[in-house]
Amino acid sequence: MSSNGHAIRGTRIGAIQALHSERGEPVPRQRVSYWCANGHETVTSFALYIEVPTEWDCTCCGWPSSRDQHNPPQRRTVKPYKSHLTYVRERRSEEEAEDLLAEALAARAARRGELI
Numbered sequence: 001m002s003s004n005g006h007a008i009r010g011t012r013i014g015a016i017q018a019l020h021s022e023r024g025e026p027v028p029r030q031r032v033s034y035w036c037a038n039g040h041e042t043v044t045s046f047a048l049y050i051e052v053p054t055e056w057d058c059t060c061c062g063w064p065s066s067r068d069q070h071n072p073p074q075r076r077t078v079k080p081y082k083s084h085l086t087y088v089r090e091r092r093s094e095e096e097a098e099d100l101l102a103e104a105l106a107a108r109a110a111r112r113g114e115l116i
Contacts (some may be wrong), residue, residue, distance in 0.1 A: 034058070036065035037072045 028048040033041055036058035042065055046052055055073060058065045064073045092100070109115070 032067065033069075034065035034067055035069040035072045036061060036063045037075055038063060040065070041069075 029045045030048050031045050032052050033043050034056040035041055038061050040058050040060040042059045055064050055066050063075050066073050
């Protein structure tokens with residue numbers, strides 16, 4: 001490639017960052033460590049002027065973590081997924097379900113002109 005000024009100039013990966021005068025001054029930061037009940041440490045960087053949260057989600061397991069390494073927050077209980085049928089069964093007894101089914105089948109048969 002010739003050096004007549006037509007070559008594309010760039011930077012390589014890992015090159016030194018652009019000068020501060022071009023990009024502005026970086027915000028002063030603080031690094032904060034959080035620990036979960038599984039013993040994982042999550043290190044997060046925050047600006048110096050903000051209020052640091054008391055809890056943060058662990059990046060390894062997703063459980064809540066706090067800044068106190070020796071007393072991390074307990075795992076939250078996760079409610080299992082309930083289907084529509086499960087909610088219906090909680091509201092209706094078996095006898096009510098049988099009555100509703102019989103009514104629905106009778107109404108369907110009547111619409112079709114069938115005899116029961």
